[in-house]
Amino acid sequence: MEQTGAQALVQTMINYGIQYVFGIPGAKVDAVFEALAHNDDPQTPRLIVTRHEQNAVFMAAAVGRLTGKPGVVLVTSGPGVANLTTGLVTATAENDPVIALGGQVPRDDLARLTHQSIPNQEILNPVTKYSVEVQDPNNLSEAFANAYQAAVDAKSGATFISLPQDVVNAKVQRPIMQHNQPMAQGVLAPAALTQFVQRIQKAHLPVILAGMRASDQATTKALRRFLQKVPLPVVETFQGAGIISHELEHLYYGRVGLFRNQTGDMLLKQADLVITIGYDPIEYEARNWNQNRKGAVINLDSVAPELTQDYQPDMTLQGNLADTIDELTNLFQDSYVLKSDTQAQLAQIKQEFDRQDTPPQRAHQNTVHPLEIVQELQKQVDDSMIVTVDVGSHYIWMARHFRSYEPRHLLFSNGMQTLGVALPWAIAAALLYPDKKIVSVAGDGGFLFSGQELETAVRLQANIVQLVWVDGYYDMVRFQEQTKYGRTAGVDFGPVDFVKYAHSFGAQGLRVDQQHSLPQVLTQAFVLSGPVIVEIPVDYSQNQQLNQELLDNPFN
Structure with missing residues (x-):
């Protein structure tokens, strides 16, 4: 039966075992969204609508990191494609296989200054392993097959396919690509x-x-x-x-x-x-x-x-x-x-x-030392749980002191140190492992880079415990500025009530304070269903020790 380019593309995803497609619709790619949302094949990838294209890439990247198979993101033209950039450069830098699909104006508008016409392929070429703009509907399935192969081949990373509107709407005559076996590497001499x-x-x-x-x-x-x-x-x-x-x-x-x-x-x-x-x-x-x-x-x-x-x-x-x-x-x-x-x-x-993992005596009753948070979280997390960590001062404490005993169960953005990854990663992990509790850790700065995806988590009923370490600063920058200059610049921001923020999205919200201890609140959070935000006031007074010079080695 004759298919449109959009239908051929979705059938190729089915053949390649794609589980989820993350993204935001628009006129240039609505035919692909229609083919995903209204498809009788039970193997059709599940469409996950997000609240920002960048977060959609983060979710796809988490699928790639956790499964080794590319996650897929689908967005519309113009700013939809442009908003992919940070997520794709992060995925490519950090070895996460991703296939990004971006809408484009019809081919006869490519050379005109028309609505949402931007050079998709050229913009995303530097941040991906493979970037192509399909000019014929018969090439769509082949382009996806090559993007998949490039995404998983060492070093894994992001790939991009630009989809002109008239190409995805046109008819396809060629057969659809079948999933090829991944390229094998040999053993050394x-x-x-x-x-x-x-x-x-x-x-x-x-x-x-x-x-x-x-x-x-x-x-x-x-x-x-x-x-x-x-x-x-x-x-x-x-x-x-x-x-x-x-x-x-x-x-x-x-x-x-x-x-x-x-x-x-x-x-x-x-x-x-x-x-x-x-x-x-x-x-x-x-x-x-x-x-x-x-x-x-x-x-x-x-x-x-x-x-x-x-x-x-x-x-x-x-x-x-x-x-x-x-x-x-x-x-x-x-x-x-x-x-x-x-x-x-x-x-x-x-x-x-x-x-070094032992927390010191608490210096202030109203705040919690980072090592105390790490220690109490360690008690709640079993080896099967996935913990995603955003970027900020908390990320250094977690990386140095939180123990994890299964690979790719403690996730960091280390190559790009990209703010906002933790919650989208956690949502993807919750989709892949719906029976497990997923933990996300962020600071009060980085959390709001992707905090709008709390609505996505609530909609999906994702079992996520989101810790927000609150201190009122972009502190990873702050303590380094203090070390360099003895003062800070551009690191302050206003307060947010994260409990009310959680409630406004329909999530649970808890706060650590003098009446509610950290162990008590974490225990409660881990027995609740659905997304839970835990606000923790943190004592970062010892952070300047994090970048102190290399100490004398006890080996000597």
């Missing part, structure tokens, strides 16, 4: 793997730096098998959170990112061999951890590394991460043991590292 093993065996202190591309399920499982046999100390990047399991926690030495002053930084500095696995420099530039180091670096990844003066690995190994790690594990005939003096030094560092 045996000689390279043998050399890799020999370098580990000769090293005094080999340390693993596990990055974003090590956090997919297959690679994490392979790395855990490797560590059972070859127990090396591991440092995670923020996006590598959860790679280390409960059983391997004795090998966990924290996360690195942003400021060069963590236990993991000290360990990397002292290591005579650093093994980076799935590490991307956008997570934590090599100049922050590899500058003036004397030890060697082995880079194991599915993509070639970016070479800089601060990052020139002694060995570069590229291939399928999970399969390669399994082959490495098999090459160790016997269980590997670190030298006794190294074990003693590591035990000393580990003891000091674990002690």
Whole structure:
């Protein structure tokens, strides 16, 4: 049966197993919305209408990060497409597969200054892996297939298809594309793997730096098998959170990112061999951890590394991460043991590292120390729950101190540090895992970048506990300005009653105060159904310690 371009595009999504399409309608793409909303095929993707195009991309990116398959976003022309930019650059930087579909004026209006006519393909080309404007309806299905392939191929990221209105409305004669198998990567040559093993065996202190591309399920499982046999100390990047399991926690030495002053930084500095696995420099530039180091670096990844003066690995190994790690594990005939003096030094560092999670005595009765919030949240969250974290001072405290034991269950925007991601990510997670409680953590600044999506969460009856750490500032900027200049500029804003804000959307709203303790309020929030906003007044008086200089290393 003959189909329109819009119907062919939706059928291609069905063939590719797309579950959700996030977006906002408009005249240039209303035919695609019609084909999604009024389709008898039970496999048709569910249409999720959002309150802003940028948030729609964040939701699609969360689907990509959590499932490894592209999330899809659909918006109209002009400002609809332009509003995709921040979400797409974030997805591309942070390895999240996304396919964005954007409306465009009819082809004979492309060269005119007509309503909502902008150069879609050219605008989004710098922030995506693949950007194309379809000129013939018969190419729509093929364009989607290629966008899907580019989105998931290492390094994963965002792709974009521009849809002229007359193209999606026209008839299609060609067959629809079927879902092709993803491109497979091989295992490294045996000689390279043998050399890799020999370098580990000769090293005094080999340390693993596990990055974003090590956090997919297959690679994490392979790395855990490797560590059972070859127990090396591991440092995670923020996006590598959860790679280390409960059983391997004795090998966990924290996360690195942003400021060069963590236990993991000290360990990397002292290591005579650093093994980076799935590490991307956008997570934590090599100049922050590899500058003036004397030890060697082995880079194991599915993509070639970016070479800089601060990052020139002694060995570069590229291939399928999970399969390669399994082959490495098999090459160790016997269980590997670190030298006794190294074990003693590591035990000393580990003891000091674990002690850092203990909150101090509360200095003010009206506010709560960040470590106290982290500690109480840790008690409420089980390993199956997904925790999304926005950007702000809270993000540093969560990244350094909140423990997660499953990969991609503690989500950060580290490559772009994009404000407003937490709530949209949480909504997507709630769609994928409706039987789980989803936790979202934001500051009072970043939350309002996407707070309008609380209506979306209420409409979807998403089981989200949204914590809002309240201090009245863009504090991540504030405390750094205080350190640099001894004063601040442009970091103040007015108060918001987040309990009333929640109620205005039909959500539950709770507040921590002198009558309602943090443990009491969190316990209540986690038993309620639907979206719950928890307002927490936070004491950030110790924040200037977050970017203090690297301390003397207890290794010395």
